[in-house]
Amino acid sequence: MNRNVILFLLCTALLFACFGCNLPRNQRFERIYYDVFDTVTKLSGYAESESAFGEQADKVYAQLHAYHVLFDIYHDAPSGTNLKAINDAAGGDPIAVDPQIIDLLLFAKEVDEQTNHRVNVTLGAVTKLWHDAREAALADPEHAVLPDAQLLREAARHTGFDKLELDESAGTVRLTDPLARLDVGAIAKGYVAQKVSEQLPDGYLLSLGGNVVAKGTKPGGSAWTIGIQNPDEPSALLHTIRAENLAIVTSGDYQRVFTINGISYHHIIDPDTLTPAMRWRAVTVLCEDSAVADMLSTALFLMDYETGSSLAKRYGADALWIAPGGTEYRTDGFGAYQKN
Ligand code: ADP
Ligand code: MG
Secondary structure, three states, rough: OOOHHHHHHHHHHHHHHHHHHHHHHEEEEEEEEEEOOOOEEEEEEEEEEHHHHHHHHHHHHHHEEEEEEEOOOOOOOOOOOOOHHHOOOOOOOEEEEEEEHHHHHHHHHHHHHHHHOOOOHHHHHHHHHHHHHHHHHOHHHHOOOOOOHHHHHHHHOOOHHHEEEEEEEEEEEEEEEOOOOOOOOOOOOHHHHHHHHHHHOOOOOEEEEEEEEEEOOOOOOOOEEEEEOOOOEEEEEEEEEOOOOOOEEEOOOOOEEEEEEEEEEEEEOOOOEEEEEOOOOOOEEEEHHHHHHHHHHHHHHOOHHHHHHHHHHHHOOOEEEEEOOOEEOOOOHHHHHHHO
């Protein structure tokens, strides 16, 4: 073969190799799930083919569903035990649970300590009263009523980590108080989004009910763009964020709401007043780890700016606070992520 022919063949091979690796990765796919964690989950990603994306999506869904069953406090697990089983067994014998439950509850214990008990998964007896009031109000808005203050105070006596026994080596959990209940709503979605995203390749974006995790960049190296909603008009965006290997979570007073006499009651409960916290309209947290971002967004929603920003700093996180009236506060590092 003469040199020109060899060169031509080499160039053709290189061209094919380039097209082979670049073109198919440019395809974006998407799947939406409505049946996990009582919310909407969206997986987007770039893959070589629909079937390659489908394979990832099936894996993600299987993991999400398994966590959903495990961390459910409203329905029995078809086989084995879950958080509902722990709640049902309160005051009884320790029950053996999946190691993932122990892992989540150990994280929850750290969260309770780090947030000075602001975010406390043992508040279940209290949050259940708000949950039931919301469900009743949504079903029959004309007869909506607030949870009774006396019942809330009574429920608060059955909260606290001193009522939760975690035996790591035996793999068992026990609520010692028959009226104590677990509610992991403030941390579970972020925790699960973190675990599931760890298995995802770069070029994927997972949003588990607004707990967003961006894996790597889009093909070509550009960052993902994530919107931060306006609390007064959640379909409109206040800011857009450049996200690359980043978790973004918002806690807001416009989520899971019911209304009585024109006043809205949301779902993030101040453990001191036992009523929905009024300090902020919304808090968005940006950090590497989605479990941390979720717990911080709830925690910062329940704290003043100074306490919240030093907690965020301890975890290497950035945040945006939106106060009633629309005034914004942010950590020093937040601006670096902003697109607009
Ligand atoms: P979302 O569930 O919309 O992402 P959050 O992460 O802020 O919002 O969690 C709010 C949920 O956490 C509530 O629906 C309730 O189940 C639970 N919760 C409310 N207040 C507290 C609290 N102070 N500590 C722990 N959990 C809470
Ligand atoms: Mg949270």
